[in-house]
Amino acid sequence: MKAEKTMQPDPRLHYLTPLRQTPFHARTAAANRLNSWGPWGGYTTVLEYEDLAMEHSAIRNAATVYDLCPMVKYRITGPGAADYLNRLTVRNAARLPVGAVHYTIWCDDAGKILDDGTLFRLGQDDYRLCCQERHLPWLLDSAIGFDVRVVEETEDVAALSLQGPCSYAVLKAAGFEVAELKPFRMVDFVLDGGGLTVSRTGFTGDLGYELWTTPDRALVLWDLLFEAGAPWGIRPIGTQALDLARTEAGFIITNLDFIPAHQAVREDRVRSPFELALDWMIDWDKGHFNGRRALLAERAEGSPWAFVGLDIEGNVSAEHAIIYHDKKHEVGQITAACWSPTVKRNIALAHVRRPYHSAKSANLWVEVYAMRELQYVKLMLKARVCDRPFFNPPRRRATPPGLF
Known part of the structure; x- marks a missing residue:
């Protein structure tokens, strides 16, 4: 019997199948017991595989894998x-x-x-x-x-994020020795006759790595990691667990913690590096770059907004809550929040009007609506500006890493 030729999709008709599947989809779909999916960058990705608490716990206590292909x-x-x-x-x-x-x-x-x-x-x-x-x-x-x-x-790139205190042990067991690899450095290996790049990077604020290869070797990489990582309880994690971990690490996400300038409809919604506490990375001496003149003026004149970490009383998460001074005057908005299982604190990331981020930060309150037996109850919770990251373990930067 003559085999039929496989027809490749016409890229001009991408709108007919708007969500693509990543090269790891065969494995992520098999592990997604809750059938919990969400869109990311035109791809379908897992939000939660089985149990959010266990996935987050694995980030902080074992080893986890997250599909980075849609990045x-x-x-x-x-x-x-x-x-x-x-x-x-x-x-x-x-x-x-x-x-x-x-x-x-x-x-x-x-x-x-x-x-x-x-x-x-x-x-x-x-x-x-x-x-x-x-x-x-x-x-x-x-x-x-x-x-x-x-x-x-x-x-053209298949990428996995391998995170957690046992991530180095898993890589070592898989045959990739990265003991001397420092944070924000990378090294190349051979995988199934092709290339694999391992970078000591991640989005969890913990010890971790990102692995970069070609789509045709994606499943080989996944199977190798899970076979090697079985003694350490390796498990896949979804976006919801990652969001908990990144909030603990104080990391920001585009379109969640700030609006890209070219997408904003309202002019007052955009933010500068000073307003997101990212001015530390500006190299003023390298020559001209996009926005330099405006940023020099802002440095001299000051900024209306500050981006801060908050410690909130109680254990009710305050996502998207409004921040008040003296329970009367609106002075900010929370962008990300959670009750942190790791640090056992009610934490948040927030935009706050200056000077309520420092000089007038002693009387801040967060307005939260908590569900109590099918009825919302309004709570005014005391908030305190605090340092970020909320969680920053020494193992994150230790070289060589510990064999947990």
């Missing part, structure tokens, strides 16, 4: 790559060593943030930029005049 990835190559990235982003890409990674942001001409992400220097003139949103038109427009090539490679 948007851009390859930036050419003799002008470093100069281009120095103009685009606020950090100095030319000072980033080959084999290293740094966290960065980029702004519009008004100094308002478009997105944040991680920049990998794969070679002298070879970078990969990973972020939450798609920015190809902006990146291409910004490349005019530079000897550089910018392409999106999201579909």
Whole structure:
């Protein structure tokens, strides 16, 4: 019997099948006992596999795997790559060593943030930029005049996040020795006759790694990790558990903690690096970059907003709650919150009007509506500005890592 030729989907008709499946979908679907799915970057991803509390507990006590494939990835190559990235982003890409990674942001001409992400220097003139949103038109427009090539490679890379105190032990058992790999550095290995890059990066605020390979080796990588990680109770985690962990780590997410400047409908919703406590990464001496003039003016004149961590009384999570001063005057808004199982505190990330982030922070209250037997009860809970991250264990940066 003659085999039928497999028809490939027409990319021009992508709107007929709007949600793609990642290269790991065969494994994530089999493990998703709750059939809990959500969209991310045009892909269908798992929100919760089986039990949120157990998934979060595994992040802090064992080893976990999270499917990173929907993360948007851009390859930036050419003799002008470093100069281009120095103009685009606020950090100095030319000072980033080959084999290293740094966290960065980029702004519009008004100094308002478009997105944040991680920049990998794969070679002298070879970078990969990973972020939450798609920015190809902006990146291409910004490349005019530079000897550089910018392409999106999201579909060409299969990525997994391996996080938790036992993540190093799992990698070692799988045959990948990364004892000397420092935070924000990467190393290459051979996987099934192809390439695998392991970077010591992550979004949980704990010991962890991110693994990068090609889609055709995705399932090989997944099976290898789960076979090697069985003694450490390795388990897959969904987005909800990751969101708990990133809140404990004080990390921000685009379109949850801030609105990208080019997407905002209301002009007062956009934020600058100063207003998101990200001004520490600005390299003022590298030369001109997008938004520099506006940011210099803001540095001199001050900013109306501050981004802070909050410690809230009680154990009722305060997602999206309004913040008041003296229970009367609205002074801010919470963007992310949870009762942290790790630090046993009711924590939150919030935008607060200055000077209520410091000088006038002694009398802050959060308005929360808690469900009590089918009826909401209004609670005014005392809040205190505190340091971020809420959770920052020494094992996160220990080199070599502990064999837990």
